[in-house]
Amino acid sequence: MLNLPPRVGSRLNSSQFSNLYTFLVAARHLSFACAADELCLTPSAVSHRIGRLERALSMRLFQRLTRQVCLTEDGKRIFEILQHAVGELSEALQPSSQAEIAGAIALYARPSVAQCWLVPRLADFAERYPLVALDIRVGNDNADFRSGNIDLALYYANGDFPGLVSHKLMDEKMAPVCSPEYARRLGLLEQPGNLRHCTLLHDALAWNNAASDAEWTLWARAHGMLALLPERGITFDRSDLCVVAAMNHAGLAIGRQQLVQKRIDRGELVLPFGGFTQSGHYDYYLVHPPLDPMPRRLHALMDWLHECASQSPLAGGAEPLLG
Template identity: 60%
Template structure:
């Protein structure tokens, strides 16, 4: 924790509180311009407030670069301190009733699990916690929790997220899937050797740093079927698009049960080579930066997601 100079602690006036708030917004955006827009100030006013805070602290909080700013080590520590104090204050003002838990919550998730699993369940969360303003962001890139002000992430992988806390939400199972029409046309049912005549559909961004065919290769090693994999392939950056293409007779996708089971139930996909099998440690994880305790709004979201997973 940053040890603030005594003279700041002795002079926490309204102006200094305003300067700290301005600093926190600028640090979140890493931009004086965006901070000015949020605070309804001019960029010059934001810059002056930050300068006064730096003078009072006798610390340099930002490095001013040509077209951007970045936090110094002292600035990063102060930002974490201020954010923690704000969240502690928000939580202290909460009542014990779950229905009155309030505040903004940003959840970052991979597009496929958001589309296929999370969004169909969101009405239940909204009904239980109507005072929480939920902001869902999706993407395949690595998560920058601080810069994007993300509270919680729902990620697919093996649970290894360096520097972060991860908890398994639900394990995944894998199996090749395609339409019945495609399977019959290629004689694929119970005949893995016929994969050589097929087009494989790949999620090229299955998890961070994954090879484009990582899931298919993992399945093939498990079933000693590497020799059956064809060279013909079509790649996407989302598993749900692979499943959609498979249901439209494009090829054979590596289906994740949590994503494709509804399409199987509807008869749009079949399992031509047998049932789902565990995905060797792969699953969906709740991931967040180390913090104890977590804000109440984050804890109730995690509890609700676990209920859905069960």
């Protein structure tokens, strides 16, 4: 049990600044062990440093549970202040606005938009900003901005991001797609009702908390074709895998226009039931924690992404950031 002196006006001395940084790292990870790994200390040393800081400040920063630690209300308040202060200091230490933009950025994206839209465009960014080190990470879970050291996330979502800042990047539309051979074999162009005889290809993780058949249900309901949806199907956890399966005659996939338009233009896919329609408020968003100020390198990346979006099949996202 940590014994704290009575709460009076607390003052920091020079010996506490390293303890403040130790607290910042531990609060970001919510783990003394992970903080110890990052700081090249032992977990016991991390615990002792934070204990000394708590006694110096006369406030408890962590609630110590059996297998984990969590921030107290004071801890949350101090953590937010420190994050802001360190962010401002890091920005101040960057070269002047006249110098080249440099630094590291960790960008998290859903696998399909990374594979089909983002990665093919990265050569242009690397040429424009040779001193920016991009770290591209993909996954179907939500980004952990606190412990994952993620700067920016690119999501296919409905725009609801509590506690985070979001910028709409670009619109999306959807339509069933398949190979020309599959459409011919099942007579889909002549008889749309033959949908009932198809194999449906499902992206089971289309967006956060989506049902495995969410995209097909959304499209079929909008077109009055729910009764025609067959039960036969194959499920994937990525939209681009559905599309690859469709190109190889495995069935019908829901194609997102931003990700499949080039394949349609090349004749690798066809739209057996007509063109693309709105995807039910699901579009692409850039998401990050509140940042004031925003680092110049992150500002540059977001502006570049908006520029790329303006050249995509659907130009209708938000305007690039200014300033």
